[in-house]
Amino acid sequence: MTILDTIVAHKRTEVAARKAATTDAALAARIAVASPPRGFRAALDAKPGHALIAEIKKASPSKGLIRADFDPPAHARAYQAGGAACLSVLTDERFFQGADDYLVQARAAVSIPVIRKDFMVDPWQAAESRALGADAILLIVAALDDATLAKIEVAAIDHGMDVLVEVHDEVELDRALKLRSRLIGCNNRDLRDFSVDVARSYRLKTLAPADCTFVAESGLTTRSDLDAMADHGVHCFLIGEALMRQQDVEAATRMLIGQTER
Numbered sequence: 001m002t003i004l005d006t007i008v009a010h011k012r013t014e015v016a017a018r019k020a021a022t023t024d025a026a027l028a029a030r031i032a033v034a035s036p037p038r039g040f041r042a043a044l045d046a047k048p049g050h051a052l053i054a055e056i057k058k059a060s061p062s063k064g065l066i067r068a069d070f071d072p073p074a075h076a077r078a079y080q081a082g083g084a085a086c087l088s089v090l091t092d093e094r095f096f097q098g099a100d101d102y103l104v105q106a107r108a109a110v111s112i113p114v115i116r117k118d119f120m121v122d123p124w125q126a127a128e129s130r131a132l133g134a135d136a137i138l139l140i141v142a143a144l145d146d147a148t149l150a151k152i153e154v155a156a157i158d159h160g161m162d163v164l165v166e167v168h169d170e171v172e173l174d175r176a177l178k179l180r181s182r183l184i185g186c187n188n189r190d191l192r193d194f195s196v197d198v199a200r201s202y203r204l205k206t207l208a209p210a211d212c213t214f215v216a217e218s219g220l221t222t223r224s225d226l227d228a229m230a231d232h233g234v235h236c237f238l239i240g241e242a243l244m245r246q247q248d249v250e251a252a253t254r255m256l257i258g259q260t261e262r
């Protein structure tokens with residue numbers, strides 16, 4: 001079993017328990033009063049220069065604890081002040097020490113859109129994500145069959161959210177392009193063995209259609225990493241660890257992405 005298999009198996013059990021603990025009517029009532037979606041992809045496309053999805057990430061399976069003095073609303077404000085286009089908030093508890101409430105707190109602290117970073121296995125989670133206030137969800141192609149991907153995507157779109165479809169090779173990109181979303185993330189981290197290869201993004205960017213918003217994810221740490229991506233036509237980035245390890249998150253964010261043009 002890979003770590004992704006382990007996470008997905010756990011998530012199926014967790015989601016079954018969550019579904020059993022609430023009614024459709026209760027979930028619908030929460031969605032009815034949720035703040036409207038903010039337009040996740042549009043915020044990336046509108047950003048001049050390097051467009052950053054800044055991740056609020058306490059811990060990970062590959063690195064263990066990343067940030068001891070973890071403070072989601074403070075990190076959210078720092079990321080926005082530093083120039084991030086969007087936020088990503090990990091809500092998985094078991095493997096990332098995340099929480100639903102971190103998303104709620106972070107989104108309430110800023111005006112930029114927020115993606116719920118979790119492991120989607122069931123269309124019900126799209127509704128749950130919207131009830132939490134998410135503006136977008138992540139779909140990991142490696143974790144699901146085509147039919148399930150399509151069902152979750154439709155549920156997310158029906159709730160007005162964007163969908164970041166994550167791939168890590170050419171076969172997964174072909175599968176992703178059967179979906180409606182044209183927001184594609186290339187994860188440079190292989191979720192089976194944790195190895196990181198930023199050249200994955202260089203390669204897949206050349207294969208992605210021009211109408212896609214293409215996001216390079218994972219393993220990016222320095223301004224020169226982002227400038228090298230831009231030389232390959234990649235302008236959108238999802239970064240967690242490198243920023244979460246900085247004492248001054250706002251200054252580090254500004255240093256990473258400031259003063260750039262496309």
Ligand SMILES: O=C(O)c1ccccc1NCC(=O)[C@H](O)[C@H](O)COP(=O)(O)O
Pocket residue numbers: 003004055057060061062063187191217218219220238239240241242
């Ligand atoms: O980060 C991990 O160890 C990990 C392990 C298994 C599945 C997913 C994992 N990470 C999720 C992510 O996609 C990253 O948090 C995100 O791309 C940011 O990466 P980084 O900048 O390297 O923290």
